[in-house]
Amino acid sequence: MSPQPIPTRVVLLAGPSGSGKSSLAARTGLPVLRLDDFYKEGDDPSLPLVPGSTDIDWDSVRSWDAEAAVAAIGELCRTGRTDVPVYDIATSARVDRETLHIDRTPLFVAEGIFAADIVDRCQELGLLADALCLRGRPTTTFRRRLVRDLREGRKSVPFLLRRGWRLMRAERRIVARQTALGAYPCGADEALGRLAAAAAGRCRRTAPARGAA
Template sequence: MTTPGPLPRPPRRIVLLAGPSGSGKGLMGRRSGLPVLGLDEFYREHDDPGLPRRFGIVDWDDPASWNAGAALEALTALAHDGAADVPEYSISASRRIGSTRLEAGGAPVIIAEGIFAAELIAPLAAAGLLADAVVLRRPVPVVFTLRLARDLREHRKPPLTLLRRGWGLARDQRGDLERWIRAGMRPEGLTSGVRRLRALTALAEAEAAHGPGPRASDVLRITAVSFLRPGPHGPEVLAVRKRGTGTYMQVGGKLEAGETALEAAVREVAEEIGVQLEPRDLEPLGDFEAVAANEPDTLVRSSVFVCRRELPEPIAVRAELADHRWVRVDDPGTGPRLAPLMLEHILPALRGL
């Protein structure tokens, strides 16, 4: 069995920052001196049929207008790898107009700010990445004025539409604040919030100075299947992302009581992508051990199989899966984060086939 090498540096921690639109979340981030990921960049495109509407325009304050999975992917990559490709979204055009590369550098803490930040509390906490969740609390008249001035300056929508939207959001602000607090966010003013962020940074730096802790002791026994296909630039392997996580990995999962790894592989493929395999469709790639992608202080010990059978297109992920993509075997690129098991063991083994 191939075992994991030295543990990587601890991932950067993430502070989620919410607050009413225009309340000064970006200003708080700038004053903290920390890298800031704007969650508003992950709005859905204007032609998405599921976009909710209000005030005669897309309702940008409804979580259904926002792609939580894409935001979680970027934050996971930033926390573990220190960089992520982030879309640039134009509110006035209601679409993405480009992308940029966000680098975290040596910062031990990252801020993710936006009105939907509370949606990410649970998945980031489960992944061991959450440092804190803060909601910016400021007076309603101040927020109304700041928001209207910003929206008019940036020509986001016609002035009358912006006024109607501004009055509606002002009426909702008290209830929104209570909802964020119930979700587990800490209310802070602008000045006290900046102090809180600086204190969290100092704590993270002190923890990092002591070096990585002991190797994870919990071990999960799993199985995984690598589906291969020819691509325009060489062989590609299927990678999937579980709901509420930001890391891509292989189809597979934990062994049930009394199952062999091969039996579990056949079952997991049926459950996750709806494909019925026979045991003869799978050939062993190897047994590997690596740091778990989504569970803190845990190792995974996996029996990995290869399947060259052609998959039906389009692939429909199901069960606990949220998304899938094909990754080049020889060059996976710098996009979404891949699980350590895949990067350190599976891709090198596939290259050697």
């Protein structure tokens, strides 16, 4: 009897904006699905606002299409390919679509600030290899995020400063929330170790229990 093919699974890589998710995902050499491409467009009437402000709250999961993201992950696991939107953060719009091929690799990374919000769903569907939440110093995250956002012209400078200050103050709560959703909190080195273990089939799926900080 011929051996059964190894099923494809996903590692969800969460963490605060600017925590280094994209850089770490690139270092793994694994295929990467950018979950930020599933943001809603800027004219979507369901977009939430920052309380007490006219700013759209792009850090609320309600600004993101979780259903479409899970569907794309499921299709990648089943078929090794899926069509995904190309999202331009500066214009808050989907500007194109592209096909992501992962060549039937047994493991890929899906990274984004809302990755922890789909841990349960991916687990229920049998797609999950591991779920991680990158954490670090809030001041370091603030600097990294601001430099990136200014370089890429993501939003206006006043908006970026308001958002950056708000996120720096909330960073520990963000990590605690993502941990409670099932993502294992760790630094970059430990995350790379867990990713290597998952790629070798030695998955250490030991996410904290619900409600853990």
